[in-house]
Amino acid sequence: MKMYIGLTKRNLLVYLKDKQSIVFSLLTSMIVFALYLLFLKSTFADAIENALNGFPFIKEKIGAADIDMLTSILLLSGIVGSAMITVPYNCLQTVVNDRENNVDRDILATPIRRWQIVLSYFSASGLSAILMNGMILTVGLVMIGINGDLHMGASDIASVYAVMILGCLSSTALFMMIIPFFKTSSACGAFFGILSAVSGFVIGAYIPISQFSDRVQTVCNIFPASHVTILLRNALLNGTLENIDKNIGGIDEGAFVSSIRDIFTFRANMFGRTLEVSGMCMYTLCVFAISLIAMMVLYSKRYKK
Amino acid sequence: MTNAITVKNLTKKYDDFTAVNNISFDVEEGELFAFLGENGAGKSTTINILCTILDKTAGYVKVFGHELSKDDDKIRNLIGIVFQNSVLDKKLTVGENLMTRGAYYGLDKRQIKERLEPYMDDFEIGEIWNRKYEKLSGGQRRRVDIVRALINDPKILFLDEPTTGLDPKSRKIVWDHIRKLKEEKQLTIFLTTHYMEETADADEVKILEHGNIIASGTPAELKTRYASSKLVWYTGRSDSAEDIIKGYDHSYDADHYNIKFTGSITDFLYRNSKVLTDYEVIKGTMDDVFLNLTGREMGA
Numbered sequence: 001m002k003m004y005i006g007l008t009k010r011n012l013l014v015y016l017k018d019k020q021s022i023v024f025s026l027l028t029s030m031i032v033f034a035l036y037l038l039f040l041k042s043t044f045a046d047a048i049e050n051a052l053n054g055f056p057f058i059k060e061k062i063g064a065a066d067i068d069m070l071t072s073i074l075l076l077s078g079i080v081g082s083a084m085i086t087v088p089y090n091c092l093q094t095v096v097n098d099r100e101n102n103v104d105r106d107i108l109a110t111p112i113r114r115w116q117i118v119l120s121y122f123s124a125s126g127l128s129a130i131l132m133n134g135m136i137l138t139v140g141l142v143m144i145g146i147n148g149d150l151h152m153g154a155s156d157i158a159s160v161y162a163v164m165i166l167g168c169l170s171s172t173a174l175f176m177m178i179i180p181f182f183k184t185s186s187a188c189g190a191f192f193g194i195l196s197a198v199s200g201f202v203i204g205a206y207i208p209i210s211q212f213s214d215r216v217q218t219v220c221n222i223f224p225a226s227h228v229t230i231l232l233r234n235a236l237l238n239g240t241l242e243n244i245d246k247n248i249g250g251i252d253e254g255a256f257v258s259s260i261r262d263i264f265t266f267r268a269n270m271f272g273r274t275l276e277v278s279g280m281c282m283y284t285l286c287v288f289a290i291s292l293i294a295m296m297v298l299y300s301k302r303y304k305k
Numbered sequence: 306m307t308n309a310i311t312v313k314n315l316t317k318k319y320d321d322f323t324a325v326n327n328i329s330f331d332v333e334e335g336e337l338f339a340f341l342g343e344n345g346a347g348k349s350t351t352i353n354i355l356c357t358i359l360d361k362t363a364g365y366v367k368v369f370g371h372e373l374s375k376d377d378d379k380i381r382n383l384i385g386i387v388f389q390n391s392v393l394d395k396k397l398t399v400g401e402n403l404m405t406r407g408a409y410y411g412l413d414k415r416q417i418k419e420r421l422e423p424y425m426d427d428f429e430i431g432e433i434w435n436r437k438y439e440k441l442s443g444g445q446r447r448r449v450d451i452v453r454a455l456i457n458d459p460k461i462l463f464l465d466e467p468t469t470g471l472d473p474k475s476r477k478i479v480w481d482h483i484r485k486l487k488e489e490k491q492l493t494i495f496l497t498t499h500y501m502e503e504t505a506d507a508d509e510v511k512i513l514e515h516g517n518i519i520a521s522g523t524p525a526e527l528k529t530r531y532a533s534s535k536l537v538w539y540t541g542r543s544d545s546a547e548d549i550i551k552g553y554d555h556s557y558d559a560d561h562y563n564i565k566f567t568g569s570i571t572d573f574l575y576r577n578s579k580v581l582t583d584y585e586v587i588k589g590t591m592d593d594v595f596l597n598l599t600g601r602e603m604g605a
């Protein structure tokens with residue numbers, strides 16, 4: 001156990017001590033934030049205004065503060081959603097670097113078991129993702145909470161953090177399967193560039209996935225990160241939407257809130273079928289479990305030379 | 306003396322390529338054992354197999370009585386390795402690198418610090434403890450690498466071309482440390498190198514070529530067998546001198562004859578002691594051994 005903890009600590013330190021790597025791993029999140037300041041906020045607000053135009057009789061019941069809260073939380077889910085992809089991937093580049101620089105030989109010549117080596121890479125990457133996302137989430141929630149009412153109870157906050165942890169671990173497990181195929185850190189870095197560019201779209205940080213065609217939605221929702229971001233959006237915004245619904249007083253029979261859920265993707269659409277919260281949880285857990293099994297098989301072959 | 310390592314018919318193949326071809330040898334406890342050969346001769350492959358990093362294709366290996374492939378964990382606890390290239394983390398400090406590596410052997414902080422204590426002054430680790438590994442000079446990095454290899458208190462230290470890329474001064478410092486370790490800790494040292502002069506202190510040298518051992522013995526034995534000694538006789542060129550060295554391979558340079566001897570030189574000196582007033586005897590080098598065995602100079 002001490003050996004596994006020691007190697008996990010080393011893997012964590014290698015990532016956390018490289019400031020450039022940390023900045024690059026949060027690049028997509030920073031871009032999402034910058035785009036939010038530039039135009040995404042007004043785009044989201046316009047989409048809500050358009051939805052309101054369909055319900056003119058409730059317009060006066062939705063305040064600017066509600067719209068602000070919705071857009072802010074949508075931003076937060078986008079930032080966290082993209083960081084759940086980029087942070088674990090970036091941390092897992094250690095696997096490729098270790099192989100390229102023969103550091104793995106130094107590890108293989110110690111009494112640490114092979115499965116502990118694999119698990120330590122997974123643990124360090126998962127932990128760094130949880131650490132970074134936990135910080136972003138906490139700072140985001142505090143800042144949004146200072147500027148308005150989050151309408152979140154303790155159980156909502158607990159589920160937000162639970163979803164975040166699930167997202168970090170499932171992303172890490174998925175990337176653990178992909179990363180062994182990269183032989184050099186430059187190839188791994190090139191893929192990271194693609195990942196950074198695509199991840200914001202896949203999780204719907206720039207444009208809600210529901211705005212895409214069914215086929216594109218299916219492609220986006222193959223990745224568990226999309227499901228996790230939708231789950232996060234649900235957990236973060238349920239209270240706010242319930243409060244808006246309460247303010248409307250039932251005169252639209254929940255139609256406005258339902259249209260917001262459709263526009264900003266609160267359900268996942270895959271192969272023409274709609275997945276609710278439980279379905280998305282199941283899908284993410286299944287991909288997580290399959291990735292874990294595949295990870296152990298892949299790496300057991302990798303360490304037989 | 307007991308055997309630290311026993312290797313019988315060791316073979317390593319990669320598809321059609323044979324990296325190590327049916328080699329056998331023993332390494333006695335406490336000796337400095339050297340593998341000499343060019344890049345690609347199979348030196349690092351053999352070390353990687355003995356250190357449990359690579360699987361062998363065939364053969365039998367025992368390290369301090371533990372059989373390879375059966376008792377790998379026990380072997381790993383008994384060995385320390387200084388790799389050809391540094392394998393420590395550049396962004397971490399020397400202290401962080403050594404503390405994390407110590408944990409790989411199940412040691413806690415206190416135990417690691419106890420293990421490191423003797424090396425803090427000897428290897429001047431104390432003064433660079435908080436410096437990032439990437440900021441160290443080549444010589445300092447090698448010193449840290451050696452200390453890292455010693456952290457589990459190994460019985461055998463593998464040195465895979467430990468001075469490659471170092472300047473002569475750093476190379477000398479590293480070798481001073483290695484000699485001291487051998488003397489004070491009675492460590493068995495398994496060295497691979499392509500620097501001929503580094504094998505001079507070895508108790509046993511094996512020369513590898515294309516995965517095969519082509520010669521073995523102490524450096525003196527190898528020189529006697531495969532290198533010719535040279536007599537440099539300072540005298541003017543004359544017929545009488547030519548008569549004396551007739552039958553020996555010789556040449557004349559400026560003010561002296563160069564005379565090559567394949568066997569003992571003593572008889573010749575004794576027989577001609579009256580005329581040999583100014584001379585020097587130059588023993589064959591390991592370079593000559595390698596040249597004679599492979600038909601080419603090292604690195605050529």
